[in-house]
Amino acid sequence: MVNNDIKNTIILLAGDYSNVINEHQSKNILTLKVKDRSVVQVDEIEKLDEVTSISVVQNRIRILLIKKHTEEDGIMSKKRDFKQLASTIVENVGGKDNINGLRHCITRLRFRLKDENLANKNVLENTDGIISVVKGGGEYMVVIGNDVVKAYDAVNDVLGISEGQLDQHASSVDKQNPIMKVINAVVGAVMPALNFICAGGVLKGLLTILSMTGLLDAKDGLYILINAMGDAVFFFLPIILGYNFAKHMKGDPFLGLVIGAILCYPAVNGVDLKLFGIATKATYTSSFLPVIAITAIAVIIERFLKKYIPSVVSGFLVPVITLLIVIPLGFALVGPFVNEASNAVNAGLNFLLGSSPIIAGLVFGGLYQVMVLFGIHQAATSISFMNVLSGKPDQIMAMGVLVCFAQVGVVLAIYLKTKDKKLKGIALPAVISGLFGITEPAIYGVTLPRLKMFIISCIGGALTGAFIMATGVTMYSFTGLGLVTFLGLVSPKNPDFILPIIAALIGFVFSFVATFALYKDNDSDLVVSTEVADDKSKDTVVTYTVKSPLAGIVHELTEVPDQVFASGALGNGVAIQPETNVVYAPADATVTALMPSKHAIGLTLDNGAELLIHVGINTVNLNGLYYDYLVKENQKVKAGEQIMTFDRQAIEAVGYKTITPIIITNSGEFGTIAVLAKDKVEVGDLLLDFSK
Numbered sequence: 001m002v003n004n005d006i007k008n009t010i011i012l013l014a015g016d017y018s019n020v021i022n023e024h025q026s027k028n029i030l031t032l033k034v035k036d037r038s039v040v041q042v043d044e045i046e047k048l049d050e051v052t053s054i055s056v057v058q059n060r061i062r063i064l065l066i067k068k069h070t071e072e073d074g075i076m077s078k079k080r081d082f083k084q085l086a087s088t089i090v091e092n093v094g095g096k097d098n099i100n101g102l103r104h105c106i107t108r109l110r111f112r113l114k115d116e117n118l119a120n121k122n123v124l125e126n127t128d129g130i131i132s133v134v135k136g137g138g139e140y141m142v143v144i145g146n147d148v149v150k151a152y153d154a155v156n157d158v159l160g161i162s163e164g165q166l167d168q169h170a171s172s173v174d175k176q177n178p179i180m181k182v183i184n185a186v187v188g189a190v191m192p193a194l195n196f197i198c199a200g201g202v203l204k205g206l207l208t209i210l211s212m213t214g215l216l217d218a219k220d221g222l223y224i225l226i227n228a229m230g231d232a233v234f235f236f237l238p239i240i241l242g243y244n245f246a247k248h249m250k251g252d253p254f255l256g257l258v259i260g261a262i263l264c265y266p267a268v269n270g271v272d273l274k275l276f277g278i279a280t281k282a283t284y285t286s287s288f289l290p291v292i293a294i295t296a297i298a299v300i301i302e303r304f305l306k307k308y309i310p311s312v313v314s315g316f317l318v319p320v321i322t323l324l325i326v327i328p329l330g331f332a333l334v335g336p337f338v339n340e341a342s343n344a345v346n347a348g349l350n351f352l353l354g355s356s357p358i359i360a361g362l363v364f365g366g367l368y369q370v371m372v373l374f375g376i377h378q379a380a381t382s383i384s385f386m387n388v389l390s391g392k393p394d395q396i397m398a399m400g401v402l403v404c405f406a407q408v409g410v411v412l413a414i415y416l417k418t419k420d421k422k423l424k425g426i427a428l429p430a431v432i433s434g435l436f437g438i439t440e441p442a443i444y445g446v447t448l449p450r451l452k453m454f455i456i457s458c459i460g461g462a463l464t465g466a467f468i469m470a471t472g473v474t475m476y477s478f479t480g481l482g483l484v485t486f487l488g489l490v491s492p493k494n495p496d497f498i499l500p501i502i503a504a505l506i507g508f509v510f511s512f513v514a515t516f517a518l519y520k521d522n523d524s525d526l527v528v529s530t531e532v533a534d535d536k537s538k539d540t541v542v543t544y545t546v547k548s549p550l551a552g553i554v555h556e557l558t559e560v561p562d563q564v565f566a567s568g569a570l571g572n573g574v575a576i577q578p579e580t581n582v583v584y585a586p587a588d589a590t591v592t593a594l595m596p597s598k599h600a601i602g603l604t605l606d607n608g609a610e611l612l613i614h615v616g617i618n619t620v621n622l623n624g625l626y627y628d629y630l631v632k633e634n635q636k637v638k639a640g641e642q643i644m645t646f647d648r649q650a651i652e653a654v655g656y657k658t659i660t661p662i663i664i665t666n667s668g669e670f671g672t673i674a675v676l677a678k679d680k681v682e683v684g685d686l687l688l689d690f691s692k
Contacts, residue, residue: 015039032061085129086154094118104152109142189245201479203230205487212495238263238291251299275332288386289338294330357469365465397475401485406460406507408434413515437481460511546688548681549586552578565661572673573663583644585637598627610666
């Protein structure tokens with residue numbers, strides 16, 4: 001925070017509190033809004049030892065102060081500081097008190113917030129380490145990518161809680177619907193064990209290959225052992241799910257574990273049981289929903305009993321009473337009811353898919369990447385995922401895991417065709433992630449900002465889905481995502497890799513060829529909102545563009561040799577190394593800030609964006625030498641009108657750099673600001689794209 005003595009000195013030089021309307025402190029940045037900018041002693045403030053730089057735009061003054069660095073800071077700067085990332089995330093989702101629940105999937109931190117209006121999406125999306133922010137299904141999702149587990153652990157550390165201990169109970173302001181609550185609870189039980197579930201599936205797939213090629217016989221000891229490795233996680237699935245689900249519900253995880261073990265006990269599986277006059281016969285090994293339902297009831301009973309049973313005996317008495325209630329109830333009523341309900345849902349899905357399988361494949365495959373976009377793909381495949389884990393082959397899961405190759409085809413084509421080094425740097429890691437089934441980096445970083453390319457990936461996915469439904473490609477076990485998924489798409493009885501590979505290639509090849517034929521580097525139409533409003537309607541997005549005010553070489557803002565600009569402290573934008581000596585209006589605007597030193601100009605565009613064009617670094621020291629304004633304050637200017645001149649050669653000759661940051665200083669009022677220009681621009685070329 002800003003030292004009070006320094007702050008008071010700055011406010012005094014800004015005309016004292018009689019001139020300061022409000023102030024805001026954020027780490028080592030002090031922002032003041034003043035009534036009369038002319039009385040602010042900018043030069044005197046800039047002379048203060050504690051001040052790194054000062055920027056004045058209209059009536060807003062931003063002062064960057066010196067930040068003290070420690071040896072530890074130097075070490076952490078060499079690698080991503082997940083603690084700092086976590087602190088930024090927690091602060092900008094509204095703080096700990098605004099968090100109702102937290103979990104993570106393969107790429108996203110999934111928050112349930114009391115009030116999503118307290119979250120700062122713009123700050124989050126412009127934070128290094130965060131790919132994007134998405135709202136959907138009652139969750140506020142921060143997309144991290146492959147490092148999501150590290151980020152999740154760091155967030156838990158910042159919140160001062162252990163993994164899974166954050167209160168998951170909905171408050172009065174939690175608007176998540178009941179169906180999503182159930183789905184999220186079930187997913188929360190599966191996610192901690194997902195890697196081991198994948199491992200079991202991979203082992204079963206490898207065993208199929210070894211048997212297919214004759215390398216192992218079913219009677220070999222190694223075959224029997226590998227088969228046990230692959231089957232165990234599925235056979236004893238109720239134990240794993242019971243433990244995780246009880247923990248997720250804030251109950252005793254060992255209560256869930258014991259319930260799962262009872263459901264797997266050989267003497268009560270597949271035998272006739274008569275309880276309370278009800279005859280039952282069921283097998284619960286490898287089952288999914290029964291243990292979830294029984295554990296949910298058990299945790300409720302456990303909480304109730306703990307309120308009334310003395311703590312001196314509750315340790316053993318609560319489990320005894322709880323089990324005596326829920327196990328007979330579970331075997332007599334809950335288990336059979338859940339199994340019948342699950343069978344009814346599956347019968348309904350199979351009827352719909354069987355009525356018009358090719359159309360069903362086209363629709364599901366085409367929309368799957370859209371579902372990923374809104375974070376609801378897990379909900380769409382939850383029943384199918386349960387089927388696979390329970391040993392029931394499923395075609396919907398086959399579509400869900402194979403459509404990712406359509407996205408990979410688009411991004412690979414863009415990588416090979418683009419001349420934009422920055423885009424190449426984003427696309428190649430996205431291709432690699434996509435090959436392993438993680439498509440969020442591809443969607444948010446590459447295809448979604450180029451809507452036509454995203455649509456091509458959806459068409460490729462639709463073709464994949466149609467082929468799967470037409471040919472009967474099915475998932476037999478869950479082996480993971482991406483390339484390893486093929487091991488789970490091979491029937492142990494009739495092994496055949498051909499059809500699953502063709503299904504993946506159809507989407508990949510179509511998307512690659514179409515993209516390679518149609519993609520152009522200037523195709524950037526960032527007009528998509530990834531937020532879902534409470535009324536389930538899509539938010540309206542208005543997109544604006546800014547043309548280049550200079551001719552020259554385009555640079556990322558991070559390349560500017562001034563930490564204030566490079567850090568984005570003054571706002572987001574781009575920089576140009578000028579090759580001419582004239583600045584032009586980048587859009588219709590009003591001149592709102594002229595400096596005595598004439599080295600920078602502030603414009604307010606007709607859409608409300610406040611644009612700062614700062615010609616050179618530290619050129620304020622030239623006191624106007626080599627600069628001249630061609631406009632007056634409050635003057636209206638048209639796009640393409642000359643507004644300023646400078647002598648580039650003379651400025652560089654006296655030792656100053658002329659690289660020119662072009663910044664939207666009120667970036668927080670807009671969505672993601674995209675740089676449209678590539679490598680080199682002429683005056684009037686499209687430069688920036690942003691939405692509101």
